[in-house]
Amino acid sequence: MRYLFEDHTLDTERRELLRGADAVSITPQAFDLLDYLIRNRERVVSKDDLISAVWNGRIVSDAALTTRVNGVRSAIGDTGEEQRLIKTLPRKGFRFVGAVQEDQSVCSAVASEIHSEQPKPALPLPDKPSIAVLPFTNLSSDPEQEYFADGMVEDIITGLSRSKSLFVIARHSTFTYKGKAVDIKQVGRDLGVRYVLEGSVRKSGNRVRITGQLIDATTGTHLWADRFDSQLEDIFDLQDQITSSVICALVPQLERAEIERAKRKPTESLQAYDYYLRALSGFYQFTREQNIEAFRLCQAANEIDPGFAAAYALGAYICLQRKTFGWTSDAAQERIEARRLVRRAIEIDKDDPTVLARAGQVMSGLLNEVEDGLALVSRAQELDANLVIAWYSSGWQNLFLDDVDAALKQFNIAVRLSPLDPLLFFAQTGLAYAHFVAGRYDDGLSWAKSAVLHRPNYLNAQFALVACYAMSGRVVEARAECARIMQAKPDMLLSTIIPKLKTRFRAAEAIERLAQAWRIAGVPE
Template structure:
């Protein structure tokens, strides 16, 4: 196992990693921390070889990747693979090959055995003691903070287990003490120890730990322990026993997660007179985010009033009552401007999203508009993903309708029938709690629609009936919710054949939130059916610009590929389908398009392979079934082209 927690060690068993230089090892370390999304090549060069010329840095990176491929090819490192293309590099490996990945996986499982194993894995700070350039250390810092915060949460979770075994208590105490070595003022770790001592009947040890906690917090931060920490000493009952939960109900508007956009920091010398540049960007970003109905955005006046007061986002979150903080920096070199923006969760200080934008000072207004548009487009899914992760951590019995809906999102995006069915179940639970929850009805309509068009159900009429019922329920309840309107547009356009109503809903959604990547993509699919292929392609490309790492970005790319295919530019369409299917082989429905377009392009080998993959995943697929369930059936000209391709590829006429 590659070790990154408390040390950095590439040795596997008795096999020492030879022929791996220090810089190559650092490349591997960065890829491990970056995880599945990998890193851009230019980003790695900037972090590790920033003082070299670009061509030298890229050459050094290529050599490092060669060394790492040789390292990964060792027989005792089965499953390790360095995956690269012209733009990115990432590590592919089983979760149990890397302690950090296994730690994250075990924590997410949440079972007592998994939590104990995770505690054993955490031997200290992420990449502790590793010497690296300042740029790389700055990039690593928020990842270290996130890992440390997870370990703190793990220590508390172990201390709160329903059945605190001797082994679990020992694991929790060892982990908490290890964390206190790194940060003596980590109140969560003190709290875990106090709780463990209390539950073991060691009252004096608990009191002693509280005293240590009080002194550490006073010395480091000048504050007293939180009320919930002090309460552990006065509550001699099992603090896991909760009072009966209040009746579940739909959260009021104030329950929406809140965001503040802080004034950006000027990093270049002599930029004091240019504060207006950063302030203008902040104002545009604040105004643009305010249009997103899922989040409550703090007024810019409050943010600017706090400009000098807060150095710590955690304290800022408490004082302004916000869950998320947007921070940014501005650099200038002559007429060139570089703006960096990041999204941080206030309580944990975890970095959720970051991006960089370049432009010219003479195009200032265009630059402000572009940054505001792209930040809002990319930040919406990042904020949503953070809320989803928060909902996952709630005990099932305490889930409100809103949190059940949040848990349905990743299942709706998962590209598989099983997860779509689970999403339907979650949405029905949310509706049972709050029958007036319009967004839940709208997403339910979309989920049933997906069952039709992706052939996840062969009872298309039943799914359409359920989708229509959900549409009718949602229409009376969604008010001005752009996401719900987009979901209705998807359901109406995909499976119910009501293109005009679908377009009306999606265009209304875009008027309310012009930076919704999903709404732009849905408009693109509607325009495909209307045979407005160039406009449709523009919509998909805009969605990708707005949210390049969106959980539905694969769908946006497939939209572009579909447009190219119907424009008979098969040489542009086919590589996109191949790229998406290589990355997401479970998207079997994409083979419907690839098989047809490959056959029309004359590549019968590819057409046959793609058709085989489709029939393996969906044995009942046939031209007759496509006439009933394929969304393209509502466009006679385009559907005729697909039917011709399917026949050439050998798709059966009947199931």
């Protein structure tokens, strides 16, 4: 269901809040609170109602509840003084008073076709120990510490991923469970893994406590649990302890070198690391404002530690995100800056797979140096076989270089490593184009529909859908989809699209066939 109010859209299926076409940063609990208020907008919702629905009956202070309500108001452009959308009724509760429209048709034609298809079979377990790390619960009194808890999980996933004896689900898929009560067995079935790691983080002053428990998702049996306390300046040692403990619990016969390979201290500066975690959190919000702030935080991290390779690579990756989502203000200057950041990151650390993968994506996607980008990403894959961004980046790069079979293999591995990824539409769109180039238009059409369903405003997926419709003989649908695109982008011309394709695709035949399909659909010259 989608709820439309003012210029906002609350999409309950994809758990997204949009302002226009831009995603709005909102915590999972705040999302659930807003969802509950809108669903029950015909009545006053009491404090007890909210606590029961959003916090599952846990004890919540009035101050914490007020903080969450104010967070929701901020996300939707309301204030406690104005109360234009959410009204507080003293001693009674809250009510959503804005005008709401309900919309059940998300790309209705595409959605209906997708939902009419047979459900996907359960994912088979890999042939080696497989694990998903769920978001850790933030037990700190400050909700702003969410970024710290999320950063801890990100680094634990990275550490586990470096063990070549494990199959590790990517962060994006596991974070779809953030803020939700979960059935561990169902998580195992959804993600196709045998083991699940869950835990909590409490940061207070200069101390941090992390608890973790490892569960066999096939049986629900607890295999290992522990609590780790440390001074904040020893946080990297703490991460190493957790990573090593999990590896030893899963695969006792692993050599010590395998465990040591999982350890990596990114920086000596705790402040630089804190800025980096904040930047990473902002990057995942996918908004123009957070993109700008994330870039500033990366710069701040590198001012403190000029040898922090991951911060340079993330800064370059943020430049690529700007291009992908149309937030670029000075394309030439941002390419110059991205090139500088990529070079600096690789000079500092040629063996960090995440650094290499991000740098490789920037080289290919922003600087149009596809071969060099593929070389960096291939090196990242050698170092970390579980790094999903390396797999879907490699898929795109092989597609540009006209190696369709390699592209299909890379995209399919990416989908398996992160089957619930909010960024899944990147790999799905790549699969659509790969099948299109191979002349399998019906297969391409299926993937394009999935991509559009996951991210309706992703223009690249919409173009793939139009092309596959046109070349599979479904001209009416192709022209209908094209007309929708042209409403949003009335200045779009083939004369501007084709030159951009030529900077990427090495196969002239693929470019010509795409142009032919878009002409059939009605894209003007």
